[in-house]
Amino acid sequence: MRTIREVEDSDLPELIRITTEAFPGMKVVSQEDRDQMLERLIKVKKEPIVHFFAVYEGARMVGVMRCYDFTMKLHETRTLVGGLGAVAVDLRHKKERVAADMVRFYLDYYRDKGAALTALYPFRPDFYRRMGFGYGVKMNRYSFRADALPAAHGRARLDFLTADDRDELAACYDRFLERTNGLIELPPHVLDGLFTDPALRFAGYREGGRLRGYLIFRFEPVREDNFLSNNLRIRALIYDDATALAALLAFLRTQADQVERIIHETQDDTFHYLLTDPRNGSGSLLAGLWHETNTQGAGIMYRVVDTPRLFEALRDHDFGGETLALRLNLADSFLPENGGSYTLRVEKGRAALDAAGGAADVEVGMDVSEFSSLVTGAIDFARLHAYGLATLSDASYLPAVDRLFRAAHRPWCMTSF
Structure with missing residues (x-):
């Protein structure tokens, strides 16, 4: 039976083995190297924002990851953002969806903790883009x-x-x-x-x-x-x-x-x-x-995990000074409960979701990966529309929708994890 749980200190040597075999470039080869890494990880594990998780098949550890409770400045708001790092799978258990199960656990973990957004540095951008992560700024x-x-x-x-x-x-x-x-x-x-x-x-x-x-x-x-x-x-x-x-x-x-x-x-x-x-x-x-x-180089990627909570976090954000009703049709195959249709009512730049739905002036549609890049400010709506990565029910609204989502500042990240 497959389970995912936090790692005990006694399991750290096995976590080190899986990690260093997955990433031989770390050059942890001698016993002294492993002892030094163990000492570092014991210290890091005590930090309140860092959580070590592992996937177990019965008693055997087959995959590991590290989660971070970050506070990020998203436009005008400081908000909880879940970071993911050090994802590694036992060499004997590749192609068994171990990594996919870890990512799904991680997304659920931060939804449950109240985060609307997550972030990671991908070992392969295409792998995480299929899971709904969007590119940040290069x-x-x-x-x-x-x-x-x-x-x-x-x-x-x-x-x-x-x-x-x-x-x-x-x-x-x-x-x-x-x-x-x-x-x-x-x-x-x-x-x-x-x-x-x-x-x-x-x-x-x-x-x-x-x-x-x-x-x-x-x-x-x-x-x-x-x-x-x-x-x-x-x-x-x-x-x-x-x-x-x-x-x-x-x-x-x-x-x-x-x-x-x-x-x-x-x-x-x-x-x-x-x-x-x-x-x-x-x-x-x-x-x-x-x-x-x-x-x-492309690196940091973002993913919205709770769209209603995202717009609640951005309740004081100025969405371009616009006034309109917009229906967002969001596709999210990896986290279906986050997808669906949302009616966003914007009044002089202040936006709120209308739980009752109702009529909208215009509809836009996109995958959660592009939406995540858009809402963080990494790309403008007009470019997504020009690339065919976003749909618009009425082209005359393109300037207004572009202003609505256009960010004053592109998102920068100076934190490695």
Whole structure:
């Protein structure tokens, strides 16, 4: 009989075996490696937002996963979002729907906990898209010379930060989160873990005695046979305003004689506007005379698991200032209880579901995967409609429906899980 339940500490060695065999790239091979991983997992398992689950066939563990109780800024609202990570199946039990059963359990688990939305990083996007997950915003990897950054206006000095600055750093991140869409509140154990990595450097900009921005970075060798050849990789770039950002960028510019290139991975696809030379050093040309500036990758995916609860969470969100009645026909084959027809009544941008249904001005239809991308702000309705991924009963309503779902900010995620 197949069951799914939380993992006891005594089961962690078997969880480690399944995980490291599923992901050999983790390079956990020796007994010392496994002992160190066990020590880390015992600590992580004690965190209140982290839950280890496993699938059992009788007494045998055949699959494992990790669930996270995140708080995410969705437009104007902070709301519970269930994260999923470390999904692994015993090599002897592949193609037995173990992973599908875990995902279904995970979706039900967060519906029951009151979440309307879930998120994950896919090992294969197509696998999770079939289960109703929609794409988020792509990640951009920029690689540029430090002297391509803008020169400083005046001299802004940065301080190096330590664990003593933890609370100030957390407050700065929280202010940054408040101005964005999609960011996840920084879990305390993740914040504490940053200061235990000896390779990370922390630089902060203060104004009036207050930390107004900070930069987390590390140096990486370009060539193993030349210790003078290094790049600087940015881990986090957080700031209150343009002044703080300018100070942080000025600090990076001063490293031109120290590093060959700065590597910045960000969901900001307009970052190249800051650079006097945005080329990434590859020398590649695209479609004629288009210089390669960055590479991109699809990662974070979102999934709505409770549509009525979603619109309740977004009751204070401005849906484009529109006034109309819209019927949403939502297809959800993996979680059928979430699908169906919903009548959304929008009055001057404030939306509420009408449980009684009733007449609607226009009907739209789409799969839950596209709806999840749409409602988080990762894509606009007009693009989904143009791609044939959303239907509209009356084309004259396209501008209004597009405004209704258009987000002020694309959803960014800076949390790995």
